[in-house]
Every structure is written in structure tokens, then in C-alpha cells.
Amino acid sequence: MPKPAKPPTLTDVARLAGVSVPAASRALNGGVRGKKSGSPELRERVEEAARTLGYAVSPAAQAIKGGRARTVAFIVADIDDFGSATMISGIMHAAEERGISVAVRTTRDDPMRELDLLTQLRGERHLAVVMATSRTTDAAREASVKEQLTVLQDHGAKIVVIGDNELGFPTVTVDNRHAARLLAEGLVGAGRRRFALVSGPAGQITALERVGGFVEGLAHRGVAVDERDIVHTEFSRDGGHRAVDQLRDRLGEIDVIAAMSDAMAVGVIARLREFGVSVPVDIEVTGFDHVPMLGDVLPGFSTVEVPLEQFGEAALALVLDEHADGVDTVGLSGTPIIHGEAIAAFDR
């Protein structure tokens, strides 16, 4: 058994280079104002020693010294639900360019876990906390989350919320209403007339905006939707399933089932197929979000591309790049994709 060697520390490097520890620190990790300092030859000697020993700075020690870690926490409900991974990818990319790392945490949509997690974050001293958990309509839960976030903010962390919310923190959102409206108009333009809408949980802001925009778009083109043809369900595959069950008696009088998320759309399609309804021949199904793979297997599928990758970047920019005072909400554009073709959102 080889000795359980410990990783080299700055002390080791300094000793090998024959300089003091602070000098080594200044040479390697930068002294005043982030600039590396020290005479060129000293720097060279220290860098040489660091290379020889395979030294890497300990972020934990830096964090404890500086009072804050070079880290942001990114909180999602579930990592493997489609959008999360894309957002994480986006924020990691953006963070990397700034020499920051991202700590991903999940709540699994469990309010209890969520609060525990938020408390735990207090000790971790992140630069920022980005909440990308799709919010529920539970007012009590919202309030306690807001309280926890406020404490974190008081402790010096920047807070950003992704998605629509009423928490009062800086926010990154997509123009759900506008994009939904364009999607609806495009579908009417393609000759569709009789619509059913699959919305999210009643009261959920994202769902309201998407349905609202969609109905506006239809109305703008002279198409009305019967209240009976708007059903509420969960933003998930199974929600789509249930929506079809609710609409079953009306299927004969519908051209398009517009689901307010791609996951729902998949559930709708699967269930319609079980009922022997041919998609898109008998009924066309549309979504919202743009899960990339869907376009391949469902050619001509209509949806709205939400720039999830940019969400992460925007969140980080909002939080780290000191912005002018008023600027605390970033609205990104969604791109309607109608029958496989992206529509430039020119008339915003």
C-alpha cells in the first residue's frame, strides 16, 4: 500500500520554491486586484514548483478566507426533467467563462426538502442562488420560500428566479403570452379552426399566460374557443393523458389540441393513439417548450422554442454583472415553430 499521500498545499509549493507562503499565493493565485504579482523570476520559480508538485488551489480555503465561495447554486425540481438539464448546461457554460462553478441542487418538488435546502445554502456562502423550480400555486409555500430567499439575500447572496413568479426578486422569463399568440395565429393561418387547449394547473402563471396569449391570437384571427374546450391538468405526460380523457366526447369536433407544454403534448398524442385517433391526420397536436428530439420523430410538430440555454446565461449575467439599478427582469423571446418551421418574432 502506498502511503496515503495528501494533496500538495501552498505551503509545500512555497517550501519547494524557497519563498514565503504569501509570496507563493501572490504569484499563483493573484495578489492585489487579481493581478499576479511578484518579480518575474520569483513567479517562474513558484510556478515551476507548483507544476512539479501538481498543486491546485483549494477553493474551500479561498471561500473561507474570502467570506464567499466562487460558486452559484442552481436549484431545480428535478435534474432529469427535460428543461432543467438544458438550463443547467447554459448556466454552467456562462459560469465557466467567469471562473465560477455551479452547485446544482434538487428539491424533487418536495416543500420540506426545499426549505431544508434553502437553509443549508446559508452555510455554503454562494455568490448567488438561482431558483428554477417551476412554482406551484401554493401561497403558503411561496411565502416561506420567499422568506428563506430573503434571509439569503440579507446574508449577501444575489437571488434570481427563473420563470414567472411573484416573489419579488430579479427574474428571467420568456414572453409566453406573445409567443403563444404568434403560435395560435400561425395555426389559424395554416387553416386550423377548431381548437381545444390543454392548460396547466388552474392559477399557475405560466399556464395562464400561455393560454391567454393563445386565445388572444385566435381571437385576433376571428376564432373563438369554447370554455369547455380548455382543460386544466398537470404540466406532464400524464397530464396530457388525462386531458384527452376529459376531452373524449368532444374529439369529433376538434381540429387541433394545443397543449401548453411538449411533455403534455406527448401524453396527448399517446392517448389519442390509444383511442384510435390518428395524429396529425384526424387531430393535430401542438406543444410548447421545444424538446429538440420531438421534431425528429414528429415531423411538422408545432411548438414554441423556449431558449432554455439562454435562461442560465441570463440569470448569471443578471446576478453577477452589476446592472443598472432598475434592471431586474430579463424577458427572453420564444420562437414559434409552426409545422416544423421557425417563425421569426419580428413584430414584437
Added chain:
Amino acid sequence: MPKPAKPPTLTDVARLAGVSVPAASRALNGGVRGKKSGSPELRERVEEAARTLGYAVSPAAQAIKGGRARTVAFIVADIDDFGSATMISGIMHAAEERGISVAVRTTRDDPMRELDLLTQLRGERHLAVVMATSRTTDAAREASVKEQLTVLQDHGAKIVVIGDNELGFPTVTVDNRHAARLLAEGLVGAGRRRFALVSGPAGQITALERVGGFVEGLAHRGVAVDERDIVHTEFSRDGGHRAVDQLRDRLGEIDVIAAMSDAMAVGVIARLREFGVSVPVDIEVTGFDHVPMLGDVLPGFSTVEVPLEQFGEAALALVLDEHADGVDTVGLSGTPIIHGEAIAAFDR
């Protein structure tokens, strides 16, 4: 502007509770052998103070003190490629139960970044490093990665590699060969006879195993595959695209195109459709990996379910639960899903 309050520290808690800092540490975070210690009344007072102040321990300080963070690093090529997110979800779940957090890092398949990253990890003092980057066939790169991992190991981190590899570290894999064989046999059992295979990059172990098993299964049922009908491409959607281009002249004589990953299968399907070939009427396409959503939109799709969620759990168990000496490879079973129906792999 409220004062830029700093988060409470153990010192604050101790002061408020009127005890010494070490006593507070013992009461809150556990003293000897992880057990919390101190008299009941002292504990109560400290906990009360911690609650009042909203105290949470600083993992950075604990890491620096203990010489090791309660953390494992999980390294993937890209976070938003399908399987990664599922594996991450699995390992996070498992880690959470052990009070450990997971630091996800990406290489973006850039060898340069990969080495930088591995060096950087030296300073982070993780308990373990789990590599889930699908390996290339680049021998030089493999060697330098192995070297970096060896250094980390010498510094006291446990190493696990996910997926087939020749690095010589403990490994978690799936029985690619066996599952592929069962898949092939099942397809022959369902009446298919003329197969083309879409394999991964030449020399890639996973690709070799899957193709090998598949061919074995066919042979076992008396079906031969022409060498011309095995094409090599990348494990991606675009790879599937190109595979169809290569097979174009042969499409008339093929019943099934068996792609060695679901991503490839999607590319194959999309390209076939562009060529006016109807799937699965004219040609059936199968995959490997089991991207859950595919089953919904491609009913009757055949593939192998790889238990990605379990990969993460198994990796963590391998690394943290002190295992008996010889045990350093875990092989998980893949479940063939033939025309939408899972086949129990009983005859393993």
C-alpha cells in the same frame, strides 16, 4: 440599505448560547464518532441559539479542517445529452441519503478541458471522482486521463469509471453484449430476418460489445449479417443520419436497421423519412438506451433499457461503502424492450 449582514457563524451561536465554540460544534454538528455530545440542556440551548440566528454549518470550513470535503465529483461530457441527466439524478439521490453533495463538471468532450478539470479537482479534495464521459478510442488521451486519475487516487480520492473502459479503475457497466443478444433474438423471434447494423466509432468498446452481442443473437437464431450492412458512425442523431446515407443503396433489401443507440435511431428514422421510407412499415428501426419519451411517440419501438439511474447509485456505493477487496466492477443488466414490451432477462 440594510447593513450587509454576514451569515451567522458558529462563534455567533456559541456566544448567544453562552458556551464555548467547540461545545457548540459538538452539540450541533456532532463530536466524537459523529454522535452529538454535550449535556441535554446545553444541547437545547445551543440548538435554540442556532435556530434563532438561522445558522447553517459551512461545508467549506469543515472540508478544510477535515482535509476532505463531503463531496463527490461527477464528470460527464455534456449535461444535457440524454443519459447524463439521468445518471446525475441517480447519483444525487444516492448521495443525498449519505449526506454528501455532488459536484457536476463537464468536459464538453474537449481533451484540453478534461485535463484542466482533472487538475482542478486535486484542489477540491472530493471523497471520490466518478468519470462518466463516454470514452473515445484515442489512446494518448486515455493515457493522460489515466495518469491524472492516478494522481487523484494517490491524493486519497476514490475513483470510479462508468461505462466500458480500459483505465483499470473500479467500473460500473451494463451487460451490453448480453442485452444486445436478447434484443436480436427477440426481433428474429418476431419474424425479422434482414438486418443492417449502425455501430459506433470503430474500436469503441461499447459499440463493439453491442454489435457483437447483436450479431451473436442473430447467429444463434440462424440469421447472418453481411459485413456491408454494418456501418460505423458517431453515437448521435447526426451519426444516424449519415448511416442511412451509407446504407442508401441497400435499403430495399433490409427489414430492420438496428442502431446501437436511441439517439442514432432517431437520426436514422428522420433520414429514412426524408427518403420517403415509411417507418416501421417499410423498414423497422431499433435503438439502445431507452430514452423514455421515445416509447410514447414511436409506439412499438424496440430498444434496450439501460438502468442509468442505477449507474449513479452503484458508482457511489462502489466508492463509499467499503467493499470487499476483489469487488471493483459492477455489471448491471439491461432490459430488452421489444415492440414496446420489456423482456425479463431471465436466462442470464
Added chain:
DNA sequence: TCATTGTTGGATAGCGTTATCTAGTCACGC
């Protein structure tokens, strides 16, 4: 009575860094 053992909680030191201070060197200008 005294030594033994165990329990409790304070004092101290140290983990790997960096901010701050200080001492030293050098060049410059009057």
C-alpha cells in the same frame, strides 16, 4: 481516605488560504 474511571466543557492549535502590515531595497530629486 485515596486512587480510578468517566463525563463535561473550556482552551488551544491547526486546516489552506489571503489581507494587511512591516521591513527592506532601490532610484530619484533637491
Added chain:
DNA sequence: GCGTGACTAGATAACGCTATCCAACAATGA
């Protein structure tokens, strides 16, 4: 000669926490 400024690099302290040691005290047994 000497004050001034600009630099370099060492000494020291501190960040938040826990391992270790130690003093105080009680309970036990002979």
C-alpha cells in the same frame, strides 16, 4: 545627506470549524 515614493517579499493574523488536550467535577470501589 535625506526625505519621498515605488516596489518586493516576509511576518502576522484571520476566516469558520473541529481534534486534541486538559481541568474540573462526580461517581465508584477498596
